[in-house]
Structures are given as structure tokens and as C-alpha cells.
Amino acid sequence: MKVLITGVAGFIGYHLAKKLIASEYDVDGIDNLNNYYDQRIKLARIEDIRAIGGNFQFKEVDIAHKESLGKIFQESEYDVVINLAAQAGVRYSIENPSAYVESNLVGFVNILEECRGNKIKHLVYASSSSVYGLSEKQPFNVNQNVDYPISLYAATKKSNELMAHTYSHLFSLPTTGLRFFTVYGPYGRPDMAYYKFTKSILSGEPIEVYNHGEMKRDFTYIDDIVDGIIRVIHKIPGSISNKDAYTHAPYKIYNIGNNKPVSLGRFIEVIEKECGRKAIKINMPMQPGDVETTYADIDELISDTGFEPKVQIEEGIKKFVEWYKKYYGL
Template sequence: MNLKPVDCKKTYLVTGAAGFIGMHLSKKLLEMGCKVIGYDNLNDYYDVTLKDSRLNILNKYENFTFHKADLTDKEYLAKLFAENKINVVINLAAQAGVRYSIENPDAYIQSNIVGFLNILEMCRHHQVDHLLYASSSSVYGANKKIPFSTEDRVDNPVSLYAATKKSNELMAHTYSHLYKIPTTGLRFFTVYGPYGRPDMAYFSFTKAIMEGKPIKIFNNGDMYRDFTYIDDIVNGVTKLIENSAALKNKELPYKIYNIGNNKPVKLIDFIQAIEHALGKKAIKEFYPMQPGDVYQTYADISDLINDVGFKPDTPIQEGIKRFVNWYIRYIYSK
């Protein structure tokens, strides 16, 4: 695999830089010596102090600058692009959460559709080298065929969140076709790890177990998720940044990749891994499947392996141990 290393002569715009994946990816690029411009609206979907803590890590790097603004603010974006030669855009900003999309659909249309259109327009008018953007395993909906392949039809989303992510892929395809903008869609599979989102199950499970409170387990724990450790996600995205030259040389410079662990874990076994890391049993309450949830996610990562030679390899026990150690140090000891 003859990939060029990440070119740190270029400037990288990371939207959602105060988010979970955004912070870790920005940190990785900064450690490589790259110039990173962070962009985030710091909304209060979950505790903003966690976002501030992530930003504090990034602000220690001299080659990091931060802009607090919303993707729907097209004028602000235009000014940012006009004043900076941005070579690569990694769009991770989005309104996250499957269940929240049922309660507050407007937030998803504004952030995930209008905001993404603005990013595409900036890439079009400022001739960026490469746009990478977050999609999601949720686009596969209730797909019964496993593992999930990027060749599968994904026309039946079961949540508005998934519908917006599928829309992003279609919009990116259009801009790649019309304007030859190299775009790479990143279908992330259940990302977890230190500084993760508090609304994710593993975070709330850990909190409840530590506090001796019951945890809600849906479908009696009989669900499977392709849990993917944050370092594997970041390393996968970094490899795909390096792959930009190959993408640019294609007639249609458009590609979608699954980034998942390729090893689905049963939810009840995942909970047991948390119990083991904490040395404490959970008080379990069982509930039926929730609207918008799917039974199983399982990533086919053959394209990721073939194109950039990367395969996630962090075992669930190791990843959970690292998260729990962080949680006890950062959250519970305060």
C-alpha cells in the first residue's frame, strides 16, 4: 500500500472539533504537525463542559485555531474560507442521536442538511482538495443482510437521523459529479472511548453502575453492535485522508467507507465488559426494542482494507477498560 503520509503543509478544517470524534482526530493531526482550524457551535445537546474540556486539550497546540459558529451561518463560513486557504475539510459537525431525532426533527434538518449544503458550497467555490464527511451505520436501517456493505441499497432508513445521513451521501455524490470535488463518506459504527458522548449507552451504563442505579436494557440485551474504539476510527480516517490523491484521479471522485470493528458484540456481553472493568455488577431493567433502533450492526470493511490497508483491531475488553479508567479519573473523581 503506497499511501503518501498526511501532508502537513496543508490546512485542515475540522467541523465538530469539540465533539468526540472531532477532538480526537484534530489532536491526531496536530500531533503530526498539521495546521488545524476547529469549528463548532458548542450546542447544549449534552453537557457543554465536556466539550470545553476537549477544546482545552486542542488549545494547547500552537497550530490550532478555533471558531465558535454554526454551519447554518453561511456568511461566517464564507468569511472563514476567504481568509484561510483550507485544503482539506473533515465535516464531523452534525446533530447526533437517533432517538432525539424523533423528538426534535428540526435540529437535524438545519444542522445535517442545511449545514452540510453550506459546506459543499464552500468546497465548490474554494476548490478544496478533499472533503471527508461523517455518515453513519444507521443508514443501513433494518437491513437483514450482514455484514453491511457499502454496495447494499440503503433506501429504507428507520430514523430521521439516518435519513439526513443518507441525504448527505447523495448530496456529496452530486457535487462530486458536477464539480469534481473529491468526497469520502465515513459510515461510523458505534464509536466509544474516552471523552465520548454522555448520551451513548456505554457512558450512561458506566455512570449508573458506578452510582448503584439501574440501567435500561432494550430487547432483553439481545442486540448486536459493531462497537468501534475511537483510536481505530481516527486511524481509519487518517488513512483515508492519505488516500485523497487516488480518489482525485478517479473519473467520479466519490467513495463511501464503513469504519467498524468488523466484530459485532451482543449488548449483554458489552455490559458484562463494563461490569468487569468496574468490578461491580449492574442493576438491570429490561425493556422492549425502542422506535428507531435496529437489531444488529456489522461492518463489511473490505474496501477499507483493500484501499488503505487498515483494519480496526482494539478488542472490546481493552477499549472498555481504557474508557472506564478515563471515566473514573475525569468524571467520578470530581
């Protein structure tokens, strides 16, 4: 099987590429290597992928550039496309909305068009738990209403799901969207809270704790996320039962989370333990675009693929802090 991963220099793309290559898949990866966060960590991820050998090709390409993306599809024949390229971040979408329109909307339409034109067997793409907005129904179920996003980032991810369904319906393009729930682990994104907390605690600097640490997140370790994606690759919509009464297209949406929300306060305690230091906390109010709780109902993913999250925060944070100290030479 030949796979194209977009956003391969990103956190999830990097780990997925390594796992697929180790499992003897042929993998091509593209990324625009933007400067949303330190490019050096993105380049280090690419070098780390190359270091394991296997059949891997990387090219610097932006999915929003239609011609450049088209050349990638012309040069190789892919069985599966995994679209992880996107402008991430809830708060940044308030500061720079045009970046989200360009990457998450224009770029995603370009991906859909290339998949349609090149008869791709399965498009798997990243959605987000952010689409649930302020929904009070817990745990979040893929069949509940998600028409009221509270950030532009969430709105673009909901738009991706709608556009994917259109292409599945009109062109019989099999698509699967994955609503990721707070992914963390080694080589993570430096803009994520756990990364910033670790950096500040180890350096003796204060951390900002939003909503007084009362928020809860369904923290999901990267290895579990990668396992879920690989399981989904082989479950092409149309070959499995469609539980959504509103569509008969080859289209699926799954939650992919740990199914065990943890309070932000508890999460910080685990980081403190692994760092061997107490955090200097500055309590802050809830930020615009944030939600109090995320909690994934993963029953459909379990039923269809046998997915089972295995890594709890104590083990996951321990691995992250060990990586962090090694990576930064502490």
C-alpha cells in the same frame, strides 16, 4: 497540509484534532457548542486540544449559518475539510426533527458550497451505519441498497451521501463519506449507552437494557476510527480504483467499523468487570429507530488504505472507565 475540522468539540473531532496536531498538521476547528449534551465536556475537549500546543485555531461557528461559515473559508486556505459537525442521535431525531434539518441538511449544503467555491482538494464527511436501516444482509456492504432508513437521523445521513455525489459529479469535488459504526472511548458522548451504563453502575443506579440485551453492535474504538480517517484523507477519490459501477465521479463511501459485532449483554459484562460492580438491569423493549444488529464489511477500506482495527472491547472499555473515573474524580 492545512485541515479544517467541523464539529471539533465533538467526540470524534476532538480525538482527530489531537492526532493531526501531534502529526504536525495545521488544524483549524469550528463548532457551535450546542447544548445537546453538557457543554462543559465540549469546552474541556477544546482546552485539552489547546494544551498540546501545535498550530491550532478554534472558532465558535455553526455550519448552518452560511455567512459565518463563509468567513472561515475566506480567512484561510484549506487543503482538506473534515465535516463531523452534525446533530447526532437516533432517538432525539424523533423528538426534535428540526435540529437535524438545520445542521445535517442545511449545514451540509453550506459545507459543499464552500468546498466547491474554494477548490478544496478533498471533503471527508461523517455518514453513519444507521443508513442500513433494517437490512437483513450481514455484514453491511457499501454497495447494498440503503433506500429505507428508519430514523430521520439516518435519512439525513443518506441525504448527505446523495448531495456529496451530486457535487462530485457536477463540480469534480472529491468527496469521501465514512459510515461510522458505534464509536466509543474516552471523552465520549454522554448520551451514548456505554457512558450512561458506566455512570449508573458506578453510582448503584439501574440501567435500561433494550431488547433484553440481545442487540449486537459493531463497537469501534475511537483510536481505530481516527486512524481510519487519517488514512482516508490521503486517498483522494479519483486516485484509487472506483468499485462502484454506478458512478465515475471522484466519490467514495466506506464503512469504518471493528468488523466484530458484540452483543449488548456481553458489552455490559465488560463494563461491569471494569467498574467492579454488577449492573441493576431493567429490561426494555426495542426502541423506535433502533436496529437489532450492525456489522461492518470493511474490505474496501482495508484494500484501499490498509486500515486494520486493533482495539477490542476489553481494552477499549478498560481505557474508557479509567478515563471516566479520573475525569469525574471518582
